[in-house]
Amino acid sequence: MEMTMTVDEHNARTARSYKLILLFAMVSMTMMFAGITSAFVVSKSRADWLKDFELPTAFYFSTIAIIVSSVTFHLAKKAIQKNNQSATTIFLLATLALGILFVVTQFVGFGQIVENGYYFTGSESSITTTFLYIVTLVHLIHLAGGLISLLIIIYNHFKQKYNSTQTLGIELGAMYWHFLDFLWVYLFLFLYFFK
Numbered sequence: 001m002e003m004t005m006t007v008d009e010h011n012a013r014t015a016r017s018y019k020l021i022l023l024f025a026m027v028s029m030t031m032m033f034a035g036i037t038s039a040f041v042v043s044k045s046r047a048d049w050l051k052d053f054e055l056p057t058a059f060y061f062s063t064i065a066i067i068v069s070s071v072t073f074h075l076a077k078k079a080i081q082k083n084n085q086s087a088t089t090i091f092l093l094a095t096l097a098l099g100i101l102f103v104v105t106q107f108v109g110f111g112q113i114v115e116n117g118y119y120f121t122g123s124e125s126s127i128t129t130t131f132l133y134i135v136t137l138v139h140l141i142h143l144a145g146g147l148i149s150l151l152i153i154i155y156n157h158f159k160q161k162y163n164s165t166q167t168l169g170i171e172l173g174a175m176y177w178h179f180l181d182f183l184w185v186y187l188f189l190f191l192y193f194f195k
Contacts, residue, residue, distance in 0.1 A: 015168050022172055026179045029142060033183060036138065037190055040131050044194070050128040053118070055191055058109035062102045063188050069098035070181035073174045080157075083164045092154050095177070099147050102184075106136055135187055139180070146180050149173050 005013070043049065076091035110120075110133070119125040120133035153173045156162060162170055 011168075015171075018168065018172055019175065022175055026176070029179075029183070033135075033138070033187065036131075036135055037187075040135070040190075041194065043127055043131060046127055048127055050118075050126050053128050055188075056109035056112035056116075058105045058112055059188060059191075062105035062109065063185065065098045065102045065105060066181050066184050069095045069102065070178050072098060073177045077167065077170050077174045080162050080167050080170055081164055085157075085160075088157060088162070088170075092150070092157060096147070096150055096154065099143065099150060099177075103140060103143065103147075106140060109136075132191060135191065139184055139187060142183075143180055146173075146177055149176060 072091045072094040076088050076095060079087035079091055113120075113129060113132070118129045120129050150173060153169050156169055
C-alpha cells in the first residue's frame with residue numbers, strides 16, 4: 001500500500017530538514033569558536049600577553065548594531081507571517097543597513113587599535129591583538145554569509161516569494177542571523193572580561 005504525502009506535509013518535512021542542516025552548521029561553528037576562545041584562555045598565561053589592552057570603542061557600537069539588527073530581522077519575520085509586505089520590506093532593509101553598519105564599525109575598531117599603537121601582524125604585533133583580529137575576522141567571514149543570505153531573502157521578497165504561508169527563507173535567515181548576534185555578544189563579553 002503506497003502512502004502519498006500532501007503538499008503541506010512535504011513542505012513541513014522540507015522545512016524541518018533545512019532547519020536541521022542549519023542547526024548542524026551552527027553547532028560546528030560554535031565548536032570552532034569554542035576552540036579559538038579556549039586557545040585565547042591558554043595563551044593568556046604567556047609573558048608577552050598585553051594586560052592593559054582595552055577593546056576599541058567602535059566594538060561597543062558594533063555590538064549595539066548587531067543586537068538591534070536581530071530585533072529588526074525578528075520583526076520582519078513577524079510581519080511576513082501577517083502578510084504585511086511593506087513592514088517586511090522596511091525591517092529587512094533595516095537589518096541589512098545595521099549589518100553593514102556592524103561591518104563598518106568593526107573595521108573602524110581595527111583602525112582604533114592600530115591608532116593606539118597595537119598591530120595585528122608583523123614584528124610589532126602581539127599575541128593579544130593577533131587573537132583579537134582572528135576572532136573578529138572569523139566572525140566577519142560568517143557574517144558575510146549572513147549578509148549574502150539576507151540579500152537573497154530581500155531579492156526573493158521583492159519577487160513576492162514570501163507570504164504568511166511561505167516563510168521558510170526568512171525563518172532560516174533569521175535563525176542564522178540570531179545565531180551570529182548571539183555569537184558576537186558572546187565573543188564581545190569574552191574579550192571584554194577575559195582580556
